[in-house]
Amino acid sequence: MLPYSKLIPVNKKADTAVYLQISNAFIKNIRRGILKSGLKLPSSRVLATLLHVNRNTINAALDELQAQGWIDIQPRKGIFVAQNLPVVKPTILSADQIQSRYASSTNYNIHPLKVSTPLATMAPPYFKLYIDDGFPDTRLAPLDLLAREIRRQAHLPAMRKYLTYGAPVGTGPLLEALVNVLSETRGLNVQPNNILITNGAQMGIYLVARTLLQEGDQVIVTEPNYFSANLTFQQAGAMLNRVPVDENGMDIDAVEMICKKKKIRLLYAVPHHHHPTTVTLSPERRMRLLELAAKYKFAIIEDDYDYEFHYTSNPILPMASLDNHGNVIYIGTLNKSLAPTIRVGFIVAPSNFIEIAAQMRRMIDFQGNALLENALAELYKNGTIMRHINKVQKIYHERRDHFCELLSTKLAGRVEFHVPNGGMSVWTHFPTRPLEKIAEHAMQMGLRIPNYRTYNTGKVDYNSIRMGFASLSLAEQDKAVDILAACVP
Amino acid sequence: MLPYSKLIPVNKKADTAVYLQISNAFIKNIRRGILKSGLKLPSSRVLATLLHVNRNTINAALDELQAQGWIDIQPRKGIFVAQNLPVVKPTILSADQIQSRYASSTNYNIHPLKVSTPLATMAPPYFKLYIDDGFPDTRLAPLDLLAREIRRQAHLPAMRKYLTYGAPVGTGPLLEALVNVLSETRGLNVQPNNILITNGAQMGIYLVARTLLQEGDQVIVTEPNYFSANLTFQQAGAMLNRVPVDENGMDIDAVEMICKKKKIRLLYAVPHHHHPTTVTLSPERRMRLLELAAKYKFAIIEDDYDYEFHYTSNPILPMASLDNHGNVIYIGTLNKSLAPTIRVGFIVAPSNFIEIAAQMRRMIDFQGNALLENALAELYKNGTIMRHINKVQKIYHERRDHFCELLSTKLAGRVEFHVPNGGMSVWTHFPTRPLEKIAEHAMQMGLRIPNYRTYNTGKVDYNSIRMGFASLSLAEQDKAVDILAACVP
Numbered sequence: 001m002l003p004y005s006k007l008i009p010v011n012k013k014a015d016t017a018v019y020l021q022i023s024n025a026f027i028k029n030i031r032r033g034i035l036k037s038g039l040k041l042p043s044s045r046v047l048a049t050l051l052h053v054n055r056n057t058i059n060a061a062l063d064e065l066q067a068q069g070w071i072d073i074q075p076r077k078g079i080f081v082a083q084n085l086p087v088v089k090p091t092i093l094s095a096d097q098i099q100s101r102y103a104s105s106t107n108y109n110i111h112p113l114k115v116s117t118p119l120a121t122m123a124p125p126y127f128k129l130y131i132d133d134g135f136p137d138t139r140l141a142p143l144d145l146l147a148r149e150i151r152r153q154a155h156l157p158a159m160r161k162y163l164t165y166g167a168p169v170g171t172g173p174l175l176e177a178l179v180n181v182l183s184e185t186r187g188l189n190v191q192p193n194n195i196l197i198t199n200g201a202q203m204g205i206y207l208v209a210r211t212l213l214q215e216g217d218q219v220i221v222t223e224p225n226y227f228s229a230n231l232t233f234q235q236a237g238a239m240l241n242r243v244p245v246d247e248n249g250m251d252i253d254a255v256e257m258i259c260k261k262k263k264i265r266l267l268y269a270v271p272h273h274h275h276p277t278t279v280t281l282s283p284e285r286r287m288r289l290l291e292l293a294a295k296y297k298f299a300i301i302e303d304d305y306d307y308e309f310h311y312t313s314n315p316i317l318p319m320a321s322l323d324n325h326g327n328v329i330y331i332g333t334l335n336k337s338l339a340p341t342i343r344v345g346f347i348v349a350p351s352n353f354i355e356i357a358a359q360m361r362r363m364i365d366f367q368g369n370a371l372l373e374n375a376l377a378e379l380y381k382n383g384t385i386m387r388h389i390n391k392v393q394k395i396y397h398e399r400r401d402h403f404c405e406l407l408s409t410k411l412a413g414r415v416e417f418h419v420p421n422g423g424m425s426v427w428t429h430f431p432t433r434p435l436e437k438i439a440e441h442a443m444q445m446g447l448r449i450p451n452y453r454t455y456n457t458g459k460v461d462y463n464s465i466r467m468g469f470a471s472l473s474l475a476e477q478d479k480a481v482d483i484l485a486a487c488v489p
Numbered sequence: 490m491l492p493y494s495k496l497i498p499v500n501k502k503a504d505t506a507v508y509l510q511i512s513n514a515f516i517k518n519i520r521r522g523i524l525k526s527g528l529k530l531p532s533s534r535v536l537a538t539l540l541h542v543n544r545n546t547i548n549a550a551l552d553e554l555q556a557q558g559w560i561d562i563q564p565r566k567g568i569f570v571a572q573n574l575p576v577v578k579p580t581i582l583s584a585d586q587i588q589s590r591y592a593s594s595t596n597y598n599i600h601p602l603k604v605s606t607p608l609a610t611m612a613p614p615y616f617k618l619y620i621d622d623g624f625p626d627t628r629l630a631p632l633d634l635l636a637r638e639i640r641r642q643a644h645l646p647a648m649r650k651y652l653t654y655g656a657p658v659g660t661g662p663l664l665e666a667l668v669n670v671l672s673e674t675r676g677l678n679v680q681p682n683n684i685l686i687t688n689g690a691q692m693g694i695y696l697v698a699r700t701l702l703q704e705g706d707q708v709i710v711t712e713p714n715y716f717s718a719n720l721t722f723q724q725a726g727a728m729l730n731r732v733p734v735d736e737n738g739m740d741i742d743a744v745e746m747i748c749k750k751k752k753i754r755l756l757y758a759v760p761h762h763h764h765p766t767t768v769t770l771s772p773e774r775r776m777r778l779l780e781l782a783a784k785y786k787f788a789i790i791e792d793d794y795d796y797e798f799h800y801t802s803n804p805i806l807p808m809a810s811l812d813n814h815g816n817v818i819y820i821g822t823l824n825k826s827l828a829p830t831i832r833v834g835f836i837v838a839p840s841n842f843i844e845i846a847a848q849m850r851r852m853i854d855f856q857g858n859a860l861l862e863n864a865l866a867e868l869y870k871n872g873t874i875m876r877h878i879n880k881v882q883k884i885y886h887e888r889r890d891h892f893c894e895l896l897s898t899k900l901a902g903r904v905e906f907h908v909p910n911g912g913m914s915v916w917t918h919f920p921t922r923p924l925e926k927i928a929e930h931a932m933q934m935g936l937r938i939p940n941y942r943t944y945n946t947g948k949v950d951y952n953s954i955r956m957g958f959a960s961l962s963l964a965e966q967d968k969a970v971d972i973l974a975a976c977v978p
């Protein structure tokens with residue numbers, strides 16, 4: 001007899017009913033060819049003994065198998081694996097092999113990505129002390145207030161209508177809250193139909209790329225640039241035209257020269273705090289850029305992912321607030337104000353663009369999480385988010401000053417940087433030692449620098465990184481810079 | 490003098506500090522050309538009187554404006570709008586016009602979508618009694634348990650590491666929970682690296698389309714088919730090859746004929762309860778389909794969006810559990826078990842496919858919401874989700890029986906349908922009157938049928954809809970069918 005007790009494992013503590021475990025295991029063995037078509041199975045009494053279960057349980061499993069057509073129960077003859085099951089090339093496997101068996105690669109071809117560098121798909125191992133790319137301190141996030149509000153929203157009778165399928169642009173309450181926030185904080189006077197809620201700034205970039213770009217379209221970016229934006233444009237089939245960036249931001253003369261030669265479809269800008277260099281685009285260049293966009297009819301992505309975090313003066317109003325021609329697509333996010341995993345951002349653009357982008361978003365993931373969106377709307381309305389931003393703004397300001405002071409004193413002459421007007425990181429050049437070596441050395445001393453390769457992949461080896469100061473307390477900064485000082489000659 | 494009190498509106502109750510409201514309003518007016526370069530502004534004392542605010546507030550605003558370079562404060566001469574601001578074609582607008590001004594259309598060209606029918610981007614107006622496409626009853630969703638668990642997770646010290654950027658494939662706890670669930674409920678024995686968490690089944694379809702399809706690639710779908718899948722493949726540039734569907738599901742002979750003529754890249758199947766017709770793909774056809782996929786090397790999407798809801802027997806194990814060649818990409822979702830707005834689903838596939846799909850997902854929206862993912866992992870672990878599914882499974886079973894009974898008695902001879910083995914809707918044909926007329930008439934009587942056009946867009950006018958029974962209580966079903974009976978001759 002076949003080893004039924006091995007083929008049909010039973011776990012009485014599992015959530016799945018035992019009779020179902022048994023019928024599912026039978027099905028698997030029939031499909032694998034171990035229990036062949038026409039095979040006579042043991043009687044229910046015997047099976048009950050073999051599997052150490054009640055005979056009623058076996059009968060329930062057999063009923064199930066018969067209902068699904070896997071077995072024939074023939075009165076006075078016995079139980080048989082059904083005849084009309086076409087079993088494909090059955091191979092006999094041991095129970096162990098079956099447990100671990102799953103195809104590890106496809107038998108069809110997968111196109112390689114069009115991007116120049118693969119993206120990391122696994123989270124880095126958690127490390128206590130590390131220098132990130134400029135992320136917020138999640139310890140400060142008002143997570144309890146958010147979670148409490150989510151629970152309150154879950155109890156509201158009005159929530160019911162939001163729980164089913166809704167609009168891909170986002171829920172009404174959050175759109176209305178953003179209309180107010182954008183007007184009060186950014187001088188952007190828009191209607192709800194100018195806004196599309198996204199899962200963060202990255203989805204904003206992706207939606208613009210997929211809405212506007214076709215194979216071979218020309219895009220202008222800075223060199224260096226936010227690597228994730230470059231990859232997204234490349235994957236959408238675009239050609240990248242790179243312009244330099246200096247202490248006043250993107251070089252607009254270079255932009256104009258390209259516009260005269262090629263039909264430009266899209267320009268990607270981070271005017272407030274350029275990524276990665278953190279410089280602010282000057283007012284004169286902003287004006288010229290808007291003029292060029294109107295003249296050459298290209299779209300501008302204004303990625304303003306950290307608008308709220310500006311320390312030297314208050315934030316500079318975005319280019320979008322000055323654009324009368326409908327060229328600027330403004331992208332913002334709450335990830336930096338709250339926590340990266342709270343995936344909510346927004347696009348602001350003329351309503352005809354929003355309409356097409358919403359159809360695209362509808363195909364990507366239908367819509368966002370209404371429970372989260374309405375909770376955030378309430379936190380905007382009752383001032384929680386603004387209070388939180390004001391609070392952390394002061395903390396990050398202090399952290400920026402402390403970090404730059406540490407770099408100036410403890411690493412004097414061994415690093416080159418400018419104090420950033422805002423944001424969460426310092427763009428730092430290491431002239432004396434390759435970053436890879438520094439990162440290796442620092443790791444041995446307990447400091448992780450995970451992004452040391454990020455800006456060393458292009459033609460130029462910058463040997464520079466964004467050093468995130470916002471997520472480190474002053475004491476952690478002291479420790480991190482002490483380690484760095486020991487690693488940089 | 491210019492009407493400063495109109496140009497610079499002050500709202501003392503707003504969240505934004507008054508001095509910032511003032512400086513932002515000045516900037517806006519300078520940018521708009523109303524306050525021209527070189528214009529002398531009133532003294533801070535006069536401004537304080539005009540705007541009814543303290544003089545210190547005005548001074549703070551002026552400091553801000555000077556810091557940002559918008560004004561020059563010349564000792565003993567006065568305050569002037571800065572000279573070096575290149576103002577682009579200034580136009581004088583009234584304060585009212587400024588408030589509502591925002592470009593309503595782009596000045597660049599937007600490519601039309603490649604899809605044959607536009608998707609709805611706005612949520613339908615809320616209506617008390619309506620027949621949906623087959624959605625769950627959100628009143629039954631264990632929302633409080635989920636919200637409570639989210640709040641508990643928010644307090645866990647371990648949550649900190651999940652709050653920052655993580656892996657696009659999803660959090661470890663949810664991947665591990667799914668490994669167990671997939672094995673126990675679906676006979677799928679996989680490793681965590683075979684799974685990618687998505688924002689629902691639609692993102693699963695989208696990711697497969699963007700990972701596998703290039704312009705002109707051939708895809709096989711049924712006719713009729715889930716419209717959203719068709720649109721997603723078309724938008725990715727694919728050509729659709731349509732095969733008929735009968736009471737045993739997709740016509741596999743037709744699939745084979747197409748494979749002999751064309752290089753097929755992808756086939757989309759909903760074997761458990763076909764969308765829209767609800768029929769189950771027979772075991773024989775499943776086997777043949779897997780054979781064809783292995784032979785012709787195409788990928789199969791097995792969309793199993795409502796696996797848990799099967800009433801005639803227990804759910805039939807998915808094709809993916811039988812696939813030894815790595816052809817099946819299995820898509821599941823929690824939206825149907827919990828609520829559509831809880832956007833969590835998954836893809837199961839060979840690890841090389843998951844790796845590329847994860848890179849694609851990384852570009853779309855970086856990652857999911859870890860707070861939600863970990864809360865769901867815990868609800869799987871402690872049995873909450875399984876208990877909920879068992880509970881609603883029984884309720885929906887009863888609702889299916891009641892609804893089909895109502896159709897058979899109250900609409901006898903006026904509708905054609907088969908009792909579905911599972912799912913949440915009955916595919917119903919109306920032979921006597923155009924659905925559009927029925928929907929209009931029903932609307933006047935208080936019953937909304939929003940999707941009457943969904944399956945009437947192709948070459949064939951099915952005059953059929955999926956009638957969702959799961960979201961209606963028995964009493965609501967009585968009412969809805971009474972209205973229908975009055976509208977269908």
